[in-house]
Amino acid sequence: MKGSENTKFIPNLSYDCVIFGFNGVKLKILILEYHNTGLFALPGGYIKHNQSLQEAVNKGVEERTGLKNVFLDQFQVFADPNRTDPSATRRILEANNKDLADNEWMTERFVTVGHYALINYENVNPKPDHLSDSIEWYDIDNVPKLMMDHNEIVSKALEVLRNNISEKIIGMNLLPPRFTMKLLQQVFEAILGHTLRRTSFQRKMLSLDILQRHEKLFEGKAHKAPYLYSFK
Amino acid sequence: MKGSENTKFIPNLSYDCVIFGFNGVKLKILILEYHNTGLFALPGGYIKHNQSLQEAVNKGVEERTGLKNVFLDQFQVFADPNRTDPSATRRILEANNKDLADNEWMTERFVTVGHYALINYENVNPKPDHLSDSIEWYDIDNVPKLMMDHNEIVSKALEVLRNNISEKIIGMNLLPPRFTMKLLQQVFEAILGHTLRRTSFQRKMLSLDILQRHEKLFEGKAHKAPYLYSFK
DNA sequence: TTTTATTGTCTCATATTATGACAATAATTC
DNA sequence: GAATTATTGTCATAATATGAGACAATAAAA
Numbered sequence: 373m374k375g376s377e378n379t380k381f382i383p384n385l386s387y388d389c390v391i392f393g394f395n396g397v398k399l400k401i402l403i404l405e406y407h408n409t410g411l412f413a414l415p416g417g418y419i420k421h422n423q424s425l426q427e428a429v430n431k432g433v434e435e436r437t438g439l440k441n442v443f444l445d446q447f448q449v450f451a452d453p454n455r456t457d458p459s460a461t462r463r464i465l466e467a468n469n470k471d472l473a474d475n476e477w478m479t480e481r482f483v484t485v486g487h488y489a490l491i492n493y494e495n496v497n498p499k500p501d502h503l504s505d506s507i508e509w510y511d512i513d514n515v516p517k518l519m520m521d522h523n524e525i526v527s528k529a530l531e532v533l534r535n536n537i538s539e540k541i542i543g544m545n546l547l548p549p550r551f552t553m554k555l556l557q558q559v560f561e562a563i564l565g566h567t568l569r570r571t572s573f574q575r576k577m578l579s580l581d582i583l584q585r586h587e588k589l590f591e592g593k594a595h596k597a598p599y600l601y602s603f604k
Numbered sequence: 605m606k607g608s609e610n611t612k613f614i615p616n617l618s619y620d621c622v623i624f625g626f627n628g629v630k631l632k633i634l635i636l637e638y639h640n641t642g643l644f645a646l647p648g649g650y651i652k653h654n655q656s657l658q659e660a661v662n663k664g665v666e667e668r669t670g671l672k673n674v675f676l677d678q679f680q681v682f683a684d685p686n687r688t689d690p691s692a693t694r695r696i697l698e699a700n701n702k703d704l705a706d707n708e709w710m711t712e713r714f715v716t717v718g719h720y721a722l723i724n725y726e727n728v729n730p731k732p733d734h735l736s737d738s739i740e741w742y743d744i745d746n747v748p749k750l751m752m753d754h755n756e757i758v759s760k761a762l763e764v765l766r767n768n769i770s771e772k773i774i775g776m777n778l779l780p781p782r783f784t785m786k787l788l789q790q791v792f793e794a795i796l797g798h799t800l801r802r803t804s805f806q807r808k809m810l811s812l813d814i815l816q817r818h819e820k821l822f823e824g825k826a827h828k829a830p831y832l833y834s835f836k
Numbered sequence: 837t838t839t840t841a842t843t844g845t846c847t848c849a850t851a852t853t854a855t856g857a858c859a860a861t862a863a864t865t866c
Numbered sequence: 867g868a869a870t871t872a873t874t875g876t877c878a879t880a881a882t883a884t885g886a887g888a889c890a891a892t893a894a895a896a
Contacts, residue, residue: 384614385715421713425683446681449717451657481653483617485681553874572854574875579852594863595873785843804884806844811883826894827842 381418386484388416390529393493394546399562404507408467413519443490443545447532451483455521488529490545552598613650618716620648622761625725626778631794636739640699645751675722675777679764683715720761722777784830
């Protein structure tokens, strides 16, 4: 039936998600590229009429990463009436052989709810959706030009992440279950964009009483082996 | 023309605003009561198709308080599919002799963007809108039972305000242009919900280098007159 | 002139954080 | 197997910030 798609969703409302991961060196985000258009965008989607926003975003993140119930922060609404770009949306629909008339609702103005997710890089298996031909990790300091206001959404997400930097949440979601103090420090440095003092950082983390110390990690390197830690 | 109202606005999307004021003693918020219904609610509204969210909220706040361009923080989206209460909306429409069929769109599910505003209590002249018969200040610790999830929105706004307590923003927006150190301390105590140490507070504020000291304020009291300050 | 209440500013004790020093220790090199 | 290397865990000391109280200054009333 024609036009059935648009009745499933709340009109003019979408979500977009900045998915952060950490590969041990750099902070990265997932960006998708649409078939034959050269257009890059954040993963996002629409909210069904019977669905909560959080359900919708969780589902979208799961479809692209395979991860369930990841840490999500809904950080800002972007609602400039001119933020949407109908011509870009049409290009994507055409490149995917979609009926324009049928999908006209997608070219309307959209208010979007910006989220960021923190996920364990190693567990992710990025999967493009039916409109895009790739979804890939990009260094946070090397993000390509994105559609509409998505670059602004990324900047804002990083800003909020930096301000809300809670030791436990960041560590628990961006790191593997067991990690060295050095790796923990490297996540913080990657997020904050500057180096930290080793001794102060270590003392601070230990004093917070959120870490559990485990066995040492023998990496086969010619120096003292570090302890492994997990979050309590 | 029937049903023309709903075409003006983005469907299923609203804003609500917790408007904070400080009367010198208590932190207060503005709450409106609907004609002949006993229903209390936060001031809120809808977003026109050609309007940004911020424009819509600024306009709503101005209509109820007479104040333009007040400090606004868009702090959270509330999007539970069951948060809306169609029966309450119908009661309000009936009490105002509105055509139910014509306004059926108002009883649909709404996703709302929660905001809080900080305003100078003294400058406000509260004005009820066409559906409500009063808009009044309530102590933050004595808020009545509100419609839908509005009590939750208030709690969340206060929580965010407490966490985001930036000296300058709070002082500049909740206080008159010139104020004593004591009044400044009282705003902070009203927001935080606990007392602060006078000497430490004073030293802290002065060390931040955000205050300009002016002439003394002679209140006609039998003690040393305090200086007046403004924000730089 | 004395009293009263409050203000502005110290002082000293007590955290907290910065900075550097240093011993401990896996693995490599000789 | 002893010396070397790179890194880790921890401590010592200095610099800052905060907590808690003391006290003199002072505007108006008694």
